[in-house]
Amino acid sequence: MGKTMKFSRYAKRFDSGSGTVQLMEDLGAARRTRGPVYMLGGGNPAHIPEVQSIFQREMLRIASDSAAFGRMVGDYDVPQGNVEFTTALASLLNRKFGWPLGPENIAITNGSQSSFGLIFNSLAGEFDDGRFRRVLLPITPEYIGYSDVGIYDKPLFEGHRPTIAKLPGGFFKYHIDLDSLTIDDRYGAVCVSRPTNPTGNVVTDAELQELARRCREADVPLVIDGAYGLPFPGIIFTEAQPLWEPNIILCLSLSKLGLPGVRAGIIVARPEFIRLVRNANAINSLAPGRVGPELVAALLEDDSLLDLCNEIIRPYYKRKMEHVVDCVRSIMGDLPVWIHQPEGALFVWLWFENLPITSEQLYQKLKDRGVFILAGHHFYPGLDEDWPHKYQCIRVNYATDIAVVEQGLKIIADTVRESYRAT
């Protein structure tokens, strides 16, 4: 095939060692692996029949109507994103939470991952004043997908170590270590996912308010990644309130509603930032995808999407979460395992205290046995300190079939048990 290609410095970012690449490649591994596969990695949401049937109904309605279908697939959307969708969402957020938003506060992207790349590189990195500002992650573990989006040789993130509260019943919870956290002009942005991917932690209302206050005072934007959160898909099992103010950039997604194939992310921010997103959309991809927004817009207008979240999606994942916790207790009762308090999202985060092998070694052993999980050490963007806890945790996606989760947990238990015994 000729000589090796010459790639620019920019292209070096896209080498195969990235955790995000591994994560997404694993999603397709089932088809390439012999023997049974237990797919507990990745972030694929469940196929919830009641939810999917509503999207099917909407798609059938649109595909039966030449004009509506022509709009959905046959016309470029405006670069800010579908006007019906942004208008309906602004109205919903106003109606439900009293946020003073119009369509000028909302833009659509090709998925949250695209949103993050744009947001972090636009608010942090190199500035005209010669400074290099980072994105502060006030609580790690934090989402693996952030790690690789920085376009610079220097790290774009600074991760902050949490405090750990051990709770009754073998649970634990990370908290933001507010005492040691200083937010100032060194940072271009601060970001939390809520619920947290990977841990299922929900940063408390008090923690979030305090973060927002410090960010406001330091004039540093606060990014809230609500991909699993509020107002939709609403996979939160605690009494958390959503928050927006002009200093906050809220990221939402259609993926965890059950629509990852349409690639639709949503950014809620002040108009100045939305114009930047619009321009970036035009330059990077002419316009964002139109299928997801057209599919969902009508469900925003009559509040049926929120009903779906409250009545079907949240209870569905809550049952799954309770079941996976029961499974861990019964299958791993003999192991020194702590479960992060499962407050949201579709993962359990298991901490094997003093695990004798690293989470990467555990990942490899499990992969050899057909069980795909995510090794915990990937989830500490910008936390370089050598903290053993980083290598003792795994993320398990429980969105798939109960039988698969159960069998996968048994294999995980066996593998972990062997590793403790070997020492």
Next chain:
Amino acid sequence: MGKTMKFSRYAKRFDSGSGTVQLMEDLGAARRTRGPVYMLGGGNPAHIPEVQSIFQREMLRIASDSAAFGRMVGDYDVPQGNVEFTTALASLLNRKFGWPLGPENIAITNGSQSSFGLIFNSLAGEFDDGRFRRVLLPITPEYIGYSDVGIYDKPLFEGHRPTIAKLPGGFFKYHIDLDSLTIDDRYGAVCVSRPTNPTGNVVTDAELQELARRCREADVPLVIDGAYGLPFPGIIFTEAQPLWEPNIILCLSLSKLGLPGVRAGIIVARPEFIRLVRNANAINSLAPGRVGPELVAALLEDDSLLDLCNEIIRPYYKRKMEHVVDCVRSIMGDLPVWIHQPEGALFVWLWFENLPITSEQLYQKLKDRGVFILAGHHFYPGLDEDWPHKYQCIRVNYATDIAVVEQGLKIIADTVRESYRAT
């Protein structure tokens, strides 16, 4: 809303002055403008009823099948892009053209515009050897969308001035000025769109072969942007042959088939480059959209997509093209207008020789009268020389209703006529 936000140097790229932003914003202008609007700007393809009805049929089939619909919208695709699609396309390209390709040669992106950003920045720009390599555009006018994708302060493109052949009947054709073209290690890549957006030019087979030869010898990859071309949508009215070899990166798209809303671009290249695209997809957006590929895959397998291109799409645009040429002749017969030989795509490129106002001034005057076109001067990425021809041309999209095109041309004729009279 608080203080002005601080944006990084990266974000400066996304200011509102970009031609791409203007182009895409104009597409949404109809809804914001009073009075009649003649939308002859942008690159929106026609809604061809026979074509759309086939996509509707496919969508209805998939949306009626829970498993198929669940795959399309409910699962992340692998980051390289839909396996059914890449397998079917590789097989088609092999079958039709004898190209030795497998699915490892094909990746999917969120539209051609995303492909270009990745390709140009990965093959050109800053290198570890300290050099800054540009992308050579051997023939301008060339696609406006390339202009803004470079991530550097320095220009990423070097445009080459064409020769102009005046032809009988008021036509003209640009040719690559091969005599003055040197391809060497100064360039990271060479790129041509074929058919050319904006001119409807089709670089001849001989020109393309010569470009490919020089690129191969200089070990510089040749990018062929076939968004309007071969094998689909096949909007080419001359006898052009498609070309691929390991040194060529061929970019295709589903947009001009009538599916711009799904945002699906396709890259055909050697596996080494496809792996880079896969990794970039994972890092930049987890996975590309799945709706377009799932919608079209079955039509690739049984060749019905190519039949559609040959029997419906090409003849449809050919009739439109012949009509718009007739209109220009009858409406502008008194003006010194040259039509670029319309060999493909869905535009006519009109050259008003010695136009007394600039194409930007003409664009503004036309916009005030409700006619949206694209001013020609945007289409010279990296051609800085002060060549009056750059300001004497406009691009007119003729994909829309005949009556709209006709009325738009009348207003263009009136406006141009006034400008000649005023001098």
